[in-house]
Amino acid sequence: MPKLLPPLNALRAFEATARHLSFSRAAEELNVTPAALSHQVAGLEAFLGERLFNRSARTISLTPAGDLLYPGLNAAFAQIRQSVERVMETGDGQILVVSAPPGLTAKWLVPRLHRFLAAHPELDVRVSASLMLASFAGDGVDVAIRNATGPFPGLWSRKFLEIETLPIVSPRLIEQYGPLETPDDLARFPIIHDDSLGRMFGLPTWMDWLKAAGAEHVDLSRGLHFSSADHAIEAALEGAGVLLGVRSLAIDDVRxxxxxxxxxxxxxxxxxxxxxxxxxxxxxxxxAAFCAWILDEAAKLGLACTDDSPPPVSEGKRGRRSVSAAGNDPSPNAPAPAARPQRRGRARQAPT
Structure with a gap:
């Protein structure tokens, strides 16, 4: 009678941890907490009756038993992934699963997606709007959009949209409260807070903007708070207040x-x-088709990031580029410096 095998999740947990030699990076890949992953590895060690990792305060390394187990599991999971990918290419290969943040999905991606579908009617696109990072290993996601600095180990990446924040308001609110021509005029207006800005390191908040503008009499203790950028923009559209928002997410409503x-x-x-x-x-x-399309859409806005790296080339179209829009190399792996002002001057309405 064949011997029982350990639980598959425990084997996946060990393989990812051994590959990264890091519980935290393996947990991020598998979309679980480090504590849960550590528990799975401990269960596998108990099942085998062997320690698989030498653990110290800051590092881990494989024990002889771990060294013996890892190569076979790594090769086995690689074969499983390749087999699944081959089936998807021949079966559901025309399904494209995209993961993106909710705000960008609602205010930027969805209004444009019909153009991609018109150009590629053979594809069935499924969009998952989530703040969770796609793991790609087991969640079925083909391509993801991330609001980050990079780099992304093990991933191909391209910047496609700059993130800059500035006040956004409905013209109806200006009619109600009077001119909004200087930063100090904000003291007369209700304020809307997009709390997602404060949750992400490196994104400017109202406090940062007012400091850069030299405005000292705006009360930030008041106003509506929203946890999602698209909800905050919808509130601004209804005339609920002035929002500090992301230019690219509001640009369609401004135009x-x-x-x-x-x-x-x-x-x-x-x-x-x-x-x-x-x-x-x-x-x-x-x-390749989706990446080329999204780079082109960003370029049309005039807000695209630029660099010299080539866009992706379809495996079926080697030798010619899919699109001429510029992209990016990942940002250096360093803490983001403080946000910097782009422009200062008299108030104006952006051109539509």
Whole structure:
């Protein structure tokens, strides 16, 4: 009778931890907490009756038993992934699963996605709007959009949109409260807070913007608070207050006159929107097509990030680029410096 095998989740936990030699990085890949992953590894050690890792305060290393177990598991999981990918390419290969933050999904991606579908009617696109990082290993995601600084170990990545924040308001609110021509005028207006800015290191907040503008009499203790950028923008559209928001997420509403950028000072973050996928997957036809399209859409706005790296090339179209839009190399792995002002001057309405 064959011997019982350990639980598959425990084997996955060990393989990822051994590959990264880090519980935290393995937990991020598998989309579990480090504590849960450590518990799974401990269960595997109990099942085998062997310690698999030497643990110290800051590092881990494989024991002889771990060294014996890892190569076979690593090769086995690689074969499983390759087999699944082959089936997906022949079966559901025309399904493209995209993971993106909720705010960007609602205010930027969804209004444009019909153009991608029109250009690629053979593809069935499924969008998962989530703040959780896609693991790619087991969640079925093909490509993801991340608001981050990078780099992304093990992933191909390209910046495609700068993130800069500035005041956003409905013209109706200006009619109600009077001119909004200087930062000090904000003291007369209700304020809207996008709390997602404060949760992410490197994103400017109202406090940062007012300090850069030299405005000292705006009461930030008042106003509506929202945990999602798209909800905060919807509140601004309804005339609930002045929002410090992300330019690229509000640009469509500004162009049709539903919102305006009343003050010219903006703060650029060291974070950007990146498109990412597992390294080597960027040349798969459906992923290459989506990446090329999203870079082109960003370029049309005039807010795209630029660098000299080539765009992805479809495996079926080697030798020619998929799009001429510029992209990015990942940002250096260093703490983001303070947000910097982009412009200062008299208030104006952005052109539509």
């Amino acid at each position: 049709v006159g539903r919102l305006v950028f009343p003050l010219s000072l903006s703060l650029r973050s060291e974070r950007s929107f990146h498109i990412v996928c597992p390294a080597g997957h960027e040349n798969r036809p459906k992923i």
